[in-house]
Amino acid sequence: MNTFYNGIHSIEWIETNGLGGYAASTVSGVNTRRYHGILVAAAHPPAGRLVLLARMDEEIHCDDNVFELGSNQYPGTIHPKGFNYIEKFSRKLFPEWIYQLPNGIRLKKTIATVHGENTTLIIYEVLKAEKSFTMYWHPLIAGRDFHAIKRSNDELNRGYEFTSGIFKTKPYMDTPELYISIPGSGIRHDQNWYNNIEYAIEEYRGLEFTEDLFTHGKIYKEVNEGDKFGIIISTINPEGFDALKTFNWERKRREMLISGYDNESICRLVLAADQFIVKRRLHGHSGKTVNGNGATIIAGYHWFGDWGRDTMISLPGLCLSTERFEDAKKILRAFAENISRGMLPNRFPDYEGEEVEYNTVDATLWYFIAIHKYLAATGDKDFVLNELLPVLKEIIDWHFKGTRYNIKANESDGLLSAGEAGQQLTWMDARIGNWVVTPRIGKAVEINALWYNTLIIFADLLQMNGQNRDAEMVKASAEKVKNNFLSVFWNDDKACLYDYVNGEVKDDAVRPNQIFALSLPFPLIDDKEKAESILKIITEKLYTPVGLRSLSPDHPDYKNHYGGDQYHRDSAYHEGTVWSWLIGPYVDALIKVKNERSKARMVIEHFLYHLDEGCIGQISEIFDADAPHHPRGCVAQAWGVAETIRVIKEHSLFAGEETMLSRANKLAEINQ
Numbered sequence: 001m002n003t004f005y006n007g008i009h010s011i012e013w014i015e016t017n018g019l020g021g022y023a024a025s026t027v028s029g030v031n032t033r034r035y036h037g038i039l040v041a042a043a044h045p046p047a048g049r050l051v052l053l054a055r056m057d058e059e060i061h062c063d064d065n066v067f068e069l070g071s072n073q074y075p076g077t078i079h080p081k082g083f084n085y086i087e088k089f090s091r092k093l094f095p096e097w098i099y100q101l102p103n104g105i106r107l108k109k110t111i112a113t114v115h116g117e118n119t120t121l122i123i124y125e126v127l128k129a130e131k132s133f134t135m136y137w138h139p140l141i142a143g144r145d146f147h148a149i150k151r152s153n154d155e156l157n158r159g160y161e162f163t164s165g166i167f168k169t170k171p172y173m174d175t176p177e178l179y180i181s182i183p184g185s186g187i188r189h190d191q192n193w194y195n196n197i198e199y200a201i202e203e204y205r206g207l208e209f210t211e212d213l214f215t216h217g218k219i220y221k222e223v224n225e226g227d228k229f230g231i232i233i234s235t236i237n238p239e240g241f242d243a244l245k246t247f248n249w250e251r252k253r254r255e256m257l258i259s260g261y262d263n264e265s266i267c268r269l270v271l272a273a274d275q276f277i278v279k280r281r282l283h284g285h286s287g288k289t290v291n292g293n294g295a296t297i298i299a300g301y302h303w304f305g306d307w308g309r310d311t312m313i314s315l316p317g318l319c320l321s322t323e324r325f326e327d328a329k330k331i332l333r334a335f336a337e338n339i340s341r342g343m344l345p346n347r348f349p350d351y352e353g354e355e356v357e358y359n360t361v362d363a364t365l366w367y368f369i370a371i372h373k374y375l376a377a378t379g380d381k382d383f384v385l386n387e388l389l390p391v392l393k394e395i396i397d398w399h400f401k402g403t404r405y406n407i408k409a410n411e412s413d414g415l416l417s418a419g420e421a422g423q424q425l426t427w428m429d430a431r432i433g434n435w436v437v438t439p440r441i442g443k444a445v446e447i448n449a450l451w452y453n454t455l456i457i458f459a460d461l462l463q464m465n466g467q468n469r470d471a472e473m474v475k476a477s478a479e480k481v482k483n484n485f486l487s488v489f490w491n492d493d494k495a496c497l498y499d500y501v502n503g504e505v506k507d508d509a510v511r512p513n514q515i516f517a518l519s520l521p522f523p524l525i526d527d528k529e530k531a532e533s534i535l536k537i538i539t540e541k542l543y544t545p546v547g548l549r550s551l552s553p554d555h556p557d558y559k560n561h562y563g564g565d566q567y568h569r570d571s572a573y574h575e576g577t578v579w580s581w582l583i584g585p586y587v588d589a590l591i592k593v594k595n596e597r598s599k600a601r602m603v604i605e606h607f608l609y610h611l612d613e614g615c616i617g618q619i620s621e622i623f624d625a626d627a628p629h630h631p632r633g634c635v636a637q638a639w640g641v642a643e644t645i646r647v648i649k650e651h652s653l654f655a656g657e658e659t660m661l662s663r664a665n666k667l668a669e670i671n672q
Helices: 004-009 200-204 243-258 264-274 308-320 327-336 363-378 379-400 445-464 469-490 512-519 528-541 566-572 578-593 597-612 638-648
Strands: 011-018 022-026 037-044 049-063 066-069 069-073 077-081 087-091 095-100 106-113 119-128 133-145 160-165 166-169 178-181 188-199 210-223 228-233 277-283 289-296 500-502 505-507 548-550 669-671
Touching: 011 106, 022 106, 037 119, 037 228, 037 528, 049 178, 049 228, 049 308, 069 188, 119 243, 133 178, 166 210, 166 469, 188 264, 188 578, 210 327, 228 243, 243 264, 264 597, 264 638, 289 308, 289 327, 308 363, 327 379, 327 500, 363 445, 379 445, 445 469, 445 512, 469 512, 500 638, 512 528, 512 548, 512 578, 548 578, 578 638, 597 638
Parallel strands: none
Antiparallel strands: 011 022, 022 037, 037 049, 049 066, 049 133, 069 077, 087 095, 087 669, 095 106, 106 119, 119 228, 133 210, 160 166, 166 178, 178 228, 188 210, 277 289, 500 505
């Protein structure tokens, strides 16, 4: 396999549609994941995701020559090898390919999803051709849940319609209809299964990795030099719709998102942020839909849905830093309507009829941080005080009297305790069967930093609402937390903070959770020497150019690599693995503790290199703990993008500048 193939085979792209659906693959065109597809539709936004059309492979027929532009991995081989014709790939507003064929034909292809629809567009432009030629497309259908794999079967519906250039079929009884519109096209009936297509990353992850895809035949169209035309692939009947006009609408929408930004890296981050903000049909506690006009944040692509913790951490960067205030308001309202026993949902259901899950201690506390930042950004007192404050009071009341999973403020020291055997309530939430990999029962350090901030924010809102007496009582509770925090968490031997304390157990593992005592809006530690010592330990033990390690390398449980089957991956998830989102609080701490703005800028500059790795224009969820820190997990993670935007904007790290590093300043291009 040539070096060029290896390079573009390992790099991915993704287009999202604002519903939770997407189109995604590798630059080479080889689908390496079960999650890859040209139309992955969200049947119940943002969930119920289905890989309807896995591939749309092209052939070019000119004279007696046939050039296959697609690429699939089969046992022991890649066939065809269309990647050899890729001259150039770039990602600006959309992923674009230039194909150069041996007979001189030069073709540009652009893929775009349409915001608010389960629709993918493929735009073609014939840049050069000495004579007319025929293009053929093989629609390869999966028609399955995006977590699943399909093999050849008799349940697939072999019926289809083809009228006036529009192909229509319903792959299975439980899937939406699939439409493919190619104006001026015809079809050659040739139904068969493409057997044993392999997904290399699924094999690496220890999962089933071989699939069979079905095609009804070949759609074809005559084209000439200078032609520009588009294909519509959708769950909506495209009759009467023009692909080029729809594409121009989507292009203008994205141009509007980045208008006013001079810095190209910020433009890239703003476009990345847009991919996570999606429509959410609001649910009651039972999972029943009660409102169809909500919004939420997808935690990560390809497989995550919307999680309370991820959403609240991401909201300031994705919505406030990008001035999408109405989206922020919808998100805050959506979660307010799903509070139960003083707790924010940990996870909304992926499928209709499932229960909302509430197994989180920190999502609720991050909710207060998000509201605090929303109010600071918008001044929207009416919404916060009249609509949210009663909900916040309910939350605080439950935390003082106690709620699920032993979540309760301790009467003696004011600190917040949480946890019970078999439950994972903090962000370090890996669990294998009944084994919680990183058990943190008791008083966790970041939970109490958040708890202190929650109380301060709540007191300020009460005071703003004229409830001064109540505000003073809450402030007293906050002071109690602050006064007891260091006596409980300070580890004199290591000159930093314990990770959690549970009775006589004081966990001295050096983890990044202690950074939040320094980074949040209301820091807990006034002792400058201790604050600097904590920051020094984190820098020495945990900092990498792509985020913070989840555990110090000198700990016996440290895992330097994240990979293998699910057991080995989950075992390493928070045991050394680097997390991209932690770059945000680290930058906050650099500035708040030592006012090291130049170092903070350097940290972000190095971090932005990653926009040209992994998934072009996105930030990965996690990385191997040891260098060279290969990207792992989700190829696009909301809080990684969000925290990067947030600290750039909040700390004005690149104010008044039009350029950053030369590499980060260029939109991604991969040339043969």
